Amino acid sequence: MPAAAIKPETSPYLEIENLSKVYASNDGPVRALDRVSLQQKRGEFVSIVGPSGCGKSTLLMIAAGLASSSEGQVLVENKLVRAARTDLGIVFQNHVLLDWRTALENVMLQAVARKMDLRVAEQRARELLAAVGLQGFEDKYPRSLSGGMKQRVSICRALIHDPPHLLMDEPFGALDSLTRDQLVLDLQRICSERSTAVLFITHSIAEAVFLSDRVVVMTPRPGKIDRVIDIDLPRPRTLAMRESPEFAHYSREILDVFLARGILKE
């Protein structure tokens, strides 16, 4: 595989350098991010965990070139990001489906926008929808889909063009644990097949450990990176590995950060 041939260590795909973000608001400024630095290699899976409101979504939007930073910079393949990046697929925290388009048409929007071969893309869109368990719902409008189904459609929309970088903001938040497990496995497979780099935001420590090469633990007010934990578990990871002592050890390590910061109290 050509992507594996490039030594990942030598070429960081994404570099976030000393990023700070302060939102100006009427009742005083809000500090959202404080000097956050992060590097991601090609094909690497990085998760960000942290309590609600610690600036995870803000970080993701700045990394995508969609929101501006107050200080610091974002580089992709050593080039400064000044405008919205298009080399990626984004799963937003709340699905963001267009309610006048059916599930299939919502996925196809990505293909239309990128002027892909629509016949091929439609085939692929149907495969993706079937893969996330939405066969038979292709022609339904979002209003008649459940929250979890909408989120799955938006995951398909982020995947259809095989982006080198995937940004996901709590993509499995609205799903039941069974579907979640299935999608976590699917995501692992898809990403290793195409060596997609994923920046993945989650509230679930287990999910982060299971999927990631690295877990970034953030603390709130203002959002700061507290610890970066390398997950050295062999791939592909299996559901059974969640019972292993190594897995428990990593989970405990993340939990300890939250306990030490008083975000979690025993």
Added chain:
Amino acid sequence: MVDMVSEDNGLLSIEQVERRVQEQTRAKRTRDRRAELIYPFLAGIGLLIVWELGTRVLNIPIYLFPPPSAVIVSAVKNWELLLRESWITSVEILAGYAVSIAVGIPLAFAIFRWPVFSKSIYPLLISSQAMPKVAVAPLFVVWFGFGLFPKVLIAFLIAFFPIVINTVMGLASIEREKIYLAQSMGLSSFETFRLIRLPNALPSIFAGLKISITLAVVGAVVGEFVGGDGGLGYQLMVANGSMDTPLLFAGIAALTVLGVLFYWIVEVVERLSMPHLERSPDIAGSV
């Protein structure tokens, strides 16, 4: 009913339940649709009966408040006149409405697109709405005489504002994430407009279009009041002058029919252009 029960345990299979739910929904929908027609119809009939009896029992003079029978007689007698005048008024309404759309929507796009426009024209436009446009109608008669043009102009002036306001509001009120999505897909601003902003604004635009059509009717009638030589509004004035109150009522009824008809047409267009908003049977069923 017997064949609905499966042999093994007496419980309905999911296919049977599905069939039943579908049948019930379909039956409910036809019942609802029929009720939508029948109830207003019955209410209307009831009202007419009360009205008829009321005017007879209280012995109200016909020139003050004619019974419906007298109005109907007058309408039948004058049907040719009413039809001709309705046509004239319809042309004025539709022309005024068409100009409202042709000016209002591009103006709204421009206000949305160019900040210069929104900063200079928009406040002016909004404050201009404080001016009672009916009051300038006589001026138009002075300027433009008695033809079609002044009526169309008044209908336009009264009707175009809600279109502008609602279109601007619809375009501006969009989730930031939808724009983020467009940007991350590399859509140009024109394509973003076509694929995302405009469809997103459509419900709001149609809300404006529906207010406007009723206002266009008002505008055309006002135009005929102040400087008419034809049309239902003019005919109302004539009937009023000759104390022909039944004809006056018939004219009002004809105007109402026109208003409802045009409104209904806009609503049909709305429903056709936004199929995803079709009333779902589940929601209709729970009401």
